[in-house]
Amino acid sequence: MNINGIKVLVTRPAHQSEHLCQLIAEKGGQAIRLPVIEIVGIDDKSALLECRKQSFDIAIFISTNAVEKTLPTLQNHLPPQVIAVGKRTAQTLKAWGLTALCPPPPFNSETLLKMPQMQAVTGKKIVIFRGEGGRELLAETLRKRGATVNYVQVYRRVQPPTPAWIANTKIDIIIVTSQEGLRNLFAMLEGQSWLRHTPLVVMSTRIRAEAERFGVDAPIFVASAASDEGLLGAVLQANA
Secondary structure (H helix, E strand, C coil), X not given: CCCCCCEEEECCCHHHCHHHHHHHHHCCCEEEECCCCEEEECCXXXXXXXXXXXXXXXXXXXXXXXXXXXXXXXXXXXXXEEEECCHHHHHHHHHCCCCCECCCCCCCHHHHHCCHHHCCCCCCEEEEEXXXXXXXXXXXXXXXXXXXXXXXXXXXXXXXCCCHHHHHCCCCEEEECCHHHHHHHHHHCCCCHHHHHCCEEECCHHHHHHHHHCXXXXXXXXXXXXXHHHHHHHHHHHCC
């Protein structure tokens, strides 16, 4: 199935969108890049540096951003067992020379918590590398199972300025991959009614529910997996 001529708004951060845009182009679509989140490093790296002095049993990376912002400092100070929440995060770790376990699709905290390695964790020390904010499910559940869990925040997300060209661009499908990205999109395009009437492809049912609260009345399609391939599949479904 091709999507010839279909204009797809890709809202991922600029450095994370290229592979998805290539997949869209291979199917004949036109990817329109509008980053709604910019990733910046944390000024205070004391928590990250403190990890050099500690010993952990398991390190968990929430995203590719977490890998890129952590490994320049800790590449040689990680425990033997490393887990990536998503496939692209595991691939990024591999590019750094590290082998990581990864949960099955749809690549989220829920499926990670079902992994055998996450069951008998009583007494284990676990470090989770992530950005500022985010869900607490992973740490809360692991603590209930008896683990000691430390979060280390290695980046933060900011809302970029709105480019003037977007007001005059016809969009057929919008891709949003996080709740924060959805909120930023509506803030950046405030007052543009087409936003609520354009089919939306999202990464999870949580984002779909948030979009419905924003008043989106166009069809909303949830990716079958939290990956570029899953998002492309939902785009094809939206255009069927």
